[in-house]
Amino acid sequence: MATELESQLFVFVLATFVGFEVIRRVSPLLHTPLMSLTNAISAISLVGSIIIAGAAKSELSTILGTIAVACSMANVVGGFVITDRMLRMFKRRQPEK
Amino acid sequence: METYFIQATYFAAAVAFILSLKWLSHPITARRGVLVGEIGMALAIVGTLVHHDVISYQWILVGFAVGTAVGLPLAVFMPMTHVPQRTAISHALGALAAALVGTAEYYLHPGELGTFTMTVLSLEVILGYLTFTGSLMAFGKLQDLVPSRPVVYRGQNIVNLSLLGIAVLVGVYLVLDPTRTWLFPVMSALALIFGVLLIIPIGGADMPTVIALLNSYAGLSASMMGFVLDNKLLIIAGALDGSSGFILSVIMCRAMNRSFTNVLFGGFGQVQVSTAQVEQRSVRSASPEEAAEILGSSSSVIVVPGYGMAVAQAQHKVRELYDALSKRGVDVRFAIHPVAGRMPGHMNVLLAEADIPYDRLVEMDEINSEFPRTDVVLVIGANDVVNPAARHDTGSPIYGMPILDVDKARTVMVIKRSMAPGFAGIENELFYLDKTMMLFGDAKGFVGEIVKELAGSRAVA
Numbered sequence: 369m370a371t372e373l374e375s376q377l378f379v380f381v382l383a384t385f386v387g388f389e390v391i392r393r394v395s396p397l398l399h400t401p402l403m404s405l406t407n408a409i410s411a412i413s414l415v416g417s418i419i420i421a422g423a424a425k426s427e428l429s430t431i432l433g434t435i436a437v438a439c440s441m442a443n444v445v446g447g448f449v450i451t452d453r454m455l456r457m458f459k460r461r462q463p464e465k
Numbered sequence: 466m467e468t469y470f471i472q473a474t475y476f477a478a479a480v481a482f483i484l485s486l487k488w489l490s491h492p493i494t495a496r497r498g499v500l501v502g503e504i505g506m507a508l509a510i511v512g513t514l515v516h517h518d519v520i521s522y523q524w525i526l527v528g529f530a531v532g533t534a535v536g537l538p539l540a541v542f543m544p545m546t547h548v549p550q551r552t553a554i555s556h557a558l559g560a561l562a563a564a565l566v567g568t569a570e571y572y573l574h575p576g577e578l579g580t581f582t583m584t585v586l587s588l589e590v591i592l593g594y595l596t597f598t599g600s601l602m603a604f605g606k607l608q609d610l611v612p613s614r615p616v617v618y619r620g621q622n623i624v625n626l627s628l629l630g631i632a633v634l635v636g637v638y639l640v641l642d643p644t645r646t647w648l649f650p651v652m653s654a655l656a657l658i659f660g661v662l663l664i665i666p667i668g669g670a671d672m673p674t675v676i677a678l679l680n681s682y683a684g685l686s687a688s689m690m691g692f693v694l695d696n697k698l699l700i701i702a703g704a705l706d707g708s709s710g711f712i713l714s715v716i717m718c719r720a721m722n723r724s725f726t727n728v729l730f731g732g733f734g735q736v737q738v739s740t741a742q743v744e745q746r747s748v749r750s751a752s753p754e755e756a757a758e759i760l761g762s763s764s765s766v767i768v769v770p771g772y773g774m775a776v777a778q779a780q781h782k783v784r785e786l787y788d789a790l791s792k793r794g795v796d797v798r799f800a801i802h803p804v805a806g807r808m809p810g811h812m813n814v815l816l817a818e819a820d821i822p823y824d825r826l827v828e829m830d831e832i833n834s835e836f837p838r839t840d841v842v843l844v845i846g847a848n849d850v851v852n853p854a855a856r857h858d859t860g861s862p863i864y865g866m867p868i869l870d871v872d873k874a875r876t877v878m879v880i881k882r883s884m885a886p887g888f889a890g891i892e893n894e895l896f897y898l899d900k901t902m903m904l905f906g907d908a909k910g911f912v913g914e915i916v917k918e919l920a921g922s923r924a925v926a
Contacts, residue, residue, distance in 0.1 A: 373581055376692055376700060383701040386483060387708030393490040396803060396828055399713060399810030400548055402489055403680055407555045409482050409502055410706035413562045413687045415513045416694050420569045421528060422519030429569040434524040436569075439562040441532025442539070443555050444506055449540035450551065452499045454814055457545075458492045461822035 401454045408447025414440035467515060474512030475698040481505025482702055486709070492823055509698060545818040546775045549676060549807040550607045556679045557600035563686040564593025568653065570693055576644035582693055583643050587636035589689035590649075591656040596682040598660030603675060606664065607807055615668040628659045667728075669772070670849065672807040674717040674728045681710025713809045720803035720829075722855075722865040748884070751902040753911060756878055757918030759902075760786075763840035763876075765796045767832065769869055770812050771805050773846015773881070777908035783845065784819035786912050789919040798825050800832045800842075800869050802850040833870050842874040844895075845908050846881075852893045862891060877901045880908050 394402050417440050421433030481501045488498030513519070543551045567589040571578070578586065605611040632655035639648045667675050688703025690696075718725060760766060768787075774780060790797050799821065805812045813826055827835075836842065844851055847869075854861040855868045871877055872895055879896060881903060895901060904911050 372695060376695070376697070379697045379700050380688060380692075380704050383704035384708050387486070387705040388712060390483065390486045390490070391705075391709045391712050394486070395490060395492070396716075396801070396810060397813045397823055397826060398489060398492065398495060399716075400552075400808060400814045401495065401810070402486075402709060403552055403677070403713065403809060404548075404555070405485065405489055405499065405502060406680065406684065406706040406709040407552070407559060408506070409485065409702050410684045410687045411555075411559055411562075412478070412482075412506065412509060412699055412702040413559065413566065413690055414506075415509055416566045416690050416696060416699055417528070417562055418510070418513045418525055419516060419518050419694070420566050421524045422514075422516075422521055424521040425573055429573050430521075430524055432565040432569040434528045436562040436565040437525055437528025438531040438535070439558040439565075441529050442536030443532075443559050443562075444536070445533050446536030446540040446551070447555060448499055448503050448506070449537065450543065450548075452496060453540065454545070454548075454817070455492070455495045455499060457814070457817040457820075458495070458823045459817070459820065460492075461824055 397458070398455075401451050404447050404451045404454065408444055408451060411440045411443035411447060414444055467517060471512040471516060474508040475696075478505040478509035478512075479698050479701045481508070482705060486705060545814050546778060546780075548814060549672065549811060550604055552676060552808055553600045553604035553607060553679070556676070556683045557597050557604065560593045560596035560600060560679075560683040560686055562593075563683070563690050564590050564597060564653070564656075566690055567593060567693065568649075571649055575646045578643050580640055583640045584636075585689045585692040587639060587652065589686050589693060590653055591632055591636060592682050592686040592689065594653050594656035595660035595663065596679050596686060598657045599664050600660075600679050600683075602661050602664035603667075603672065603679060606667070606669065607672065613669045615666045617666045621662075621666060625659065625662050628655060628662065632656050632659060669807065670804070671721075671728050673804050673809050673811070674714050674721070674723075674725075676808045677710050677714035677717055678725075678728075679710070681707050681714060684708075684710055717804055717809060720867060721863075722867065746897045748896050748903045749899075749901065750905055751878070753904070753914035754918050756902065756904055756911075757915045757922065759876060759878075760790060760795070760841055760843070760915065761793060761919050761922060763795055765798075765839045766790060766841045766843060767798050767800050767836065767839050767871075767874070769800045769802075769805075769842060769844045769847050769851060769871055770816065771802075771845065771847025771850065772807060772811075773848075774908055775806060775811065775815055775846070777846060779845060779908040779912055780815045780819040782909050782912040782916065783816070784821055785916045786919075787821055787825075789916050793919075798827050798832065798835075800829065800871075801826055802829050802847070802869055805847060805850055829867060829869055836870045836873040839874040841876045841878060842871040844871060844877065844879040845912070848881075848893055849891060851895055852891065854891065854894055871895065872898060872900075875900065878904055880904045880906065880911050882907065 417436035485498045485502035488494040606613045635652040684706025691699030855863045855866040
């Protein structure tokens, strides 16, 4: 367990640093799509929700898990779709006609 | 075999998510970023569905269907002016999912969880529930369902902080002795209440910071879920989201020259009745015809959009103005203040929606040196971010906040409904300068009339 905890903390700290480095470079132009994309990505909590909802261990956990699956799924679908919708709108200037 | 497959999909998903954010850094590669993110997500979902713990699929499918039914219309039909609201909803949903998974996990093993697991689980649940209600409140304020003016009362901070303190204390108690199961609902309820109270004193102008902060909390909560379930992909994705939200809120705070504590506990944006009463000074107002004439004969124009433009849905009219002026050879650019609007990057999305090329949208630091060389600045629905008092008036609540130096341009035009002060409740001396012309009216209507005038005079010429 101790080593498990250790590797979890390693992963957390490294991922945070990677996050800082990568996101610092995102142009302020795209801060709104950035927020909706990270939102979609953190909806990976869907993975945890699926395991709770599908494990059928107790009635309560199935109910809570199902709600959690629905919430995360809404963010997965919605987050990626609206991010793409926003990014499609960012266009460069067309060459002078 | 199965474990290897799951691990492989999770590993690929983690790489995909990092690449996805990396590619988002530039508009040219950004859509590729979304695609790779989607692939990563799909892999992770498939990997999870074959997990040996998953024995029943019926409720998962129900959740998928409901989630898609809710999420898809929100993404497809939501107008871009409402993106802040949608973002608040998605923070609420993400945080709720994390909190519910934490709750379910707790009740599957009541009193049996180890100290460390119980600690992260408590963090997950507290962060999750407070972000859930906090984001709902933020949504309510953005949607004007609850008053968007900050609501403050005496001793508010003491009440809020002690509430959070008690919630944390209950969490600590629970960690020390997980068998005291009755503490769990108490902790959850306190977190839910704290989320509401946290947002009540927040004013509209602070929404960008608060939304970014809630984003960070939602991410951290998901990351804590990763600790609880021993799932490294969750830890990584949550940490990415958490650091993203954190960076954005730091940028927002810096753009207002304020600290986190000041945003959360300062009650900025209260109507300051006493200071709002300054002596009556005269302003110069102008008609659409006059404005059109000056704009049409200038050679460089910088437009400064603010939340007022979003409220008036004026972005498409602004685009027509941009077209009309560009056709005459006027150089038109847009100056974007980091906190303009109700969330980070709000103005950029609106203007991009109206088909204004993104290379015309210039950040504050880059454009500030350009104002002295600019003929006309057109301020549409922005107020505090162009108030020169921030530079010199040490008594002003916004003193020290970086602003757009529009007062250095040759002529300043301000489209405004009336002389009412902005969200921070502060008088703006910009309006009283000799070079300033006030264009009173609805942003959409006024810009439309300027465009009409420009088209008319062009026909005559």
